[in-house]
Amino acid sequence: MTVETEARARPAANAARPLLRMQGIVKSFPGVKALRGVSLELHARHVMAIVGENGAGKSSLVKVLSGAYEPDEGTIEIDGVPLARGTHAAIDAGVAVIYQELSLINDMTVAENLFLGRMPARKGFVMMREANTMARGALARVGLDNVPPWMRLGDLPLNKRQLVEVAKAIARDARILVMDEPTAALQSHDIANLYAVVRRLRAEGMGIIFISHHLEEVFELADSAVVMRDGATVGARPMPEWTEADLVQAMVARNLESFYPWEAREYGPVVLEVRDLASAPLLRNASFTVRAGEIVGIAGIAGAGRTELLKTIFGALPATNGEIFVKGKKVANHSPTQGVRHGLVYTSEDRKLEGLVLEANIEENVALSSLKALASGGFVSRAKKRKLAQDASARFGVRASSVLQITGTLSGGNQQKVILGRATATSPVVIMLDEPTRGIDVGAKSEIYAHMVTMARAGAAVVMVSSELPELLGMSDRVLAMYRGSIVTEIARDQADSETVIQWATTGAGA
Ligand SMILES: Nc1ncnc2c1ncn2[C@@H]1O[C@H](COP(=O)(O)OP(=O)(O)OP(=O)(O)O)[C@@H](O)[C@H]1O
Ligand SMILES: [Mg+2]
Incomplete structure (x- = not known):
């Protein structure tokens, strides 16, 4: 579909009148009232943060604004004009939303993504040159001057794809930009870059809604x-x-106990030993051991090979060199199935790609990796499956109407909790967590930390990759720093402060 490029008629902005007014928004789903009469006002040149626990209704509110969800009750006005139903009306009124999960299409070019369904056209012909010029303009405004508009989107790294989403909003003349956890998948210097873009757009007159679980970001932006x-x-x-x-x-309406419930523990024997492990090209050399009952944190910057290390140990990436021993037994012919058989579990940082079957319910998802444990004589008891899923949900406080809720309809953070619940449903020997609290609210984070301690106390070896330094330092007995594909040092808990860890992670050497 194409549209002509004439400017769309819009009422003139009025400084006193809010740019956006949402009033009495109600939205129910079977078994849950996601929004119970939400009202808010957003002005131009203003960044408004929305914070709240997983399942509080933040993304639902955004989807009502974008026209993706039709509210049961309530009104939305933009510049005093009632907003018609549907996503096209919202786009025409200048609303642009960047969702928690990116919505761009990897197999199309950057320019096609920017104008998705609305390529500049005349008499039905797409104007390629105009499209490219407009695309360049929008890309330049988010600092992507070097990205050619005809490049395949999927060939760009994730951090740049995120900025393409912002450029897409600009290309559509958005006046209200909504970002739902935009920094969840970004590294610190990309976050700084995104902040700069947001500040520029605010100065240019946009009204911006920013959803985040990172309170320091909220205070900064x-x-x-x-x-x-x-x-x-x-x-x-x-x-x-x-x-x-x-x-x-x-947010939580209750007092949080100590945020990091770390405590000293007795360790058992070495249960994981990794010798000279490599997986070309990103993992070059890793050797370390973990004892039963230990919590080991892995630090490093993007590209240091942290995820590759966990995936290679688990069997999801091929080892091109080295050996892995679990409880002294060498792991050969490695695959994830073998990994699970040896008592390894791995939770991915990317719940969309490798985590969950979004079309299936919670129960099916939890049972997925534990079918062997549940089956006796090839028969899986329904009741057992249900119980397992209920326990897993309860452990991390998954907010759902029941374990029969379709996983894709859970809030983002609750999907992450299902992944953790599933990973810990059986009693793993080694549990490897990749960014376990990404997208998780403050209250639930604390519950996840408490559960890491419980698992360690029960004898599991816990290995955690995290880009959040406070959580890495707060929860690890020992920190391994990775740099350019290798483990470069090991830092004991009482030596591990942020300066030391950052020094090793960014230079590969000590001070
Ligand atoms: N399409 C849907 N079908 C059924 N329930 C839904 C649907 N969309 C949202 N919900 C429910 O509405 C509630 C609010 O979810 P929402 O995604 O708005 O939370 P959130 O505040 O964005 O949480 P998070 O921080 O985890 O992203 C949840 O209980 C969720 O399961
Ligand atoms: Mg959400």
């Missing part, structure tokens, strides 16, 4: 913050009037 809880807004203040403690309190 937002002008105001709205807290959602159980489908309602429970607080809205300009940023200077919030403290971090107030925000957390408003």
